[in-house]
Amino acid sequence: MNRFEASLERAGYGELVVIPQLAIQVSGGEMLVLLGPNGAGKTTALKALVGDVDVGRRALRLDGADLSGTPGWRLAHAGIAFVPDGARCFGTATVHENLRGAFEATHRHADAASRRRLFDRAFDLFPILRQRLDQLAGSMSGGQRQMLAIARALMIQPKVLILDEPTAGLAPKLVEELFEALGRIKTTSGCAIVMAEQNFAAAVSVADHCLVLDEGRPALAGTVEQVRSNEKLRVAYLGL
């Protein structure tokens, strides 16, 4: 069922507290989109979830299991995948090695059958990867690297997929394709998705819930419909 609940207190950088307090919940098969202007604290919030920035307190629950004290690298083993911003990949490794390495890191006695299945699924979502298997990730375009980054996250068979602005810097057509792929991931794999995004208009096509951050504080939360129909808030926070 993949129910993911998290709460953060005092997330930031040393003395600087960017997120005083934040709680999020999302269920399998749903997407929560985290909105807000530049500097609102979206990246900080996501990084705090996976333990990449300082937090005063962090509570994580996945299907009732308490993951609050779990160190960053173990979260992947527990089924929480994080795709940071900037389409980061292991640049000196090939596409194939990027995917295979991620699979092997989280599957102890790797069975070839499930590896095959996950590879096929990645190629099904992003066909270009199949053609570029032997290309060095560092030499791919930004859009291709973003697809690889998402495909790599899927190799750990996540229950929760956390994405930081996956469409930043991509051409409109690619943005559409990527959201379409995320929609398929959401509905077919049953994983819960948390995604930071600046572009509300584009994100609503796949998102179910929405949380708007304003200077580190949750300013508005609800289903996508509720937020869309609340004109005053929409204008104030989303400029739509």
Place this chain on the structure above:
Amino acid sequence: MTTAVIQAVLLALSMAALYAAVAAGLTLTVGVTRIINFAHGEFVMLGAFLTYWLYTRFGLSPWFGMAASGVALAILSAAVYRGFLARVLKQDEHNQLLATLGLSILILNLAIIAWSPDPRVMQAPPLLPTLNLGGVTVPGNNIAVALVGLILFVAMYAIRNYTRYGTQMRFASDDPTLAAHAGINVDRVFELSFVIGGAAAGVSGGLVALVLYVQPTIGVDLVIRAFAIIALGGLGNIPGALIGSAILALTEGLTSTFVPQGGSWGFGIAFVILLLVLVVRPSGLFGKQAHP
């Protein structure tokens, strides 16, 4: 004259394999963790002493000595990593340099106090029969060194490129944070690469005992060459280091053999070549930029 040249080249190539063995472990460790481990030379020296003592005190074959040195230095490396380097890794590079340099000097001086600075020669019976090809002879120990050195080298290359741990090592050095997100325990992977590098240092110490002399300062001599080789080949470029070893050992060996009083020149000329290469190609001879 030609046999003399062939003879000198073959001996130089066996030295190249020894240098390559010393550089192999170092390039793995440096390539993965970015720790410039000056103490690698002292690890080699300790391996040489262990192999030497096991033979002279207990009559144990240097084959066994090499293996035992590999295991012993792997264990020491794990202790050094956990007790000391893991903490320093989180600090800036200057501190890391000073830390491993300090460790190197500490081990060196303890060795001088305990064992005196005098050189010793192992004088073990040759491990392999002497090769005799139309007047050119290569002593069996040089053949053994060349073989083991190459095996060690290929092993480092294979571990890094064809095993799941090797992939994790490359991920961890490419982008440690991203590697952690992929489920890799970066600290363990760094430790593993350090331990494997230490084991390689131990085994190459056994090779040193076979064909060179055993002396506390031998590690310093070798680690300087190893750094030169890594610079020639390009950081983290394992095949590049192999060719770097050959270049260094050949210039050194041929200079010593054919230039009057070349013995003292060889080392210097090898480094002139290194400096020239670095001026022309700062990322090494086989220079894709090592860390883009």
